[in-house]
């Protein structure tokens with residue numbers, strides 16, 4: 418069988434299981450199977466594929482048809498300007514989260530040296546993207562999950578920013594080290610009872626610890642704001658990703674902890690997604 422035919426067969430299987438973008442997913446999974454990029458697949462679609470590769474390809478198609486996200490099957494995801502190593506233990510980086518990176522880079526144009534804290538670093542996508550762009554900045558990442566820290570360490574090595582990064586396994590509640598010029602966080606913010614209504618790819622495959630914001634969705638956000646108020650320097654910027662319906666409540670929490678609200682921003686789907694504030 419040639420590559421083109423196998424992709425079409427795979428795509429048909431995915432379509433029959435109501436997977437969105439079946440052809441694209443089949444192409445990416447074929448590229449993963451034969452260890453080439455998608456362009457190679459498109460340019461060499463009449464090449465024959467050997468039995469072993471075909472069997473591996475169908476195994477990936479089966480996984481995908483059960484809802485397993487492509488990023489977990491290929492173990493990688495593009496974010497900002499880099500590719501991040503991904504496993505099932507971490508949240509898959511989202512394009513909406515690039516808003517946090519954009520804000521930091523815009524606000525720090527004139528800065529020579531910044532000490533940044535990322536609360537809930539996950540794959541490292543936010544902090545490591547910033548450190549890669551700004552060679553004089555230093556970063557500290559914390560996460561409750563040791564598995565996340567292992568992955569962010571691998572990503573830091575891939576992006577060559579290890580020498581400017583410190584990682585700590587800690588609950589945000591228990592972390593008391595240092596003072597920071599800038600704090601960033603994309604905390605879990607989904608209401609517990611809404612988790613089961615998320616898309617199947619998310620609800621069944623992505624880690625609960627990265628999603629579960631407690632009964633009102635604000636449990637972890639509250640902890641992050643309280644802790645940031647103590648760890649941030651005066652006039653330091655705090656950039657927080659939030660859920661689409663949390664803007665007003667989070668603004669009130671920030672004000673109570675002594676933050677001035679600079680701006681709020683919407684994501685690609687026009688939902689409130691990011692708040693920039695300053696400690697006064």
Ligand SMILES: C[S@@+](CC[C@H](N)C(=O)[O-])C[C@H]1O[C@@H](n2cnc3c(N)ncnc32)[C@H](O)[C@@H]1O
Pocket residue numbers: 507508509510511514536537538539540541542543559560561562565587588589590603604605606626627628637640
């Ligand atoms: C929504 S994910 C964000 C991951 C990554 N920063 C990103 O933007 O893709 C939230 C992260 O916070 C971590 N986390 C959840 N609760 C935490 C807590 N109480 N203390 C520290 N980290 C926590 C999770 O393990 C997860 O990696």
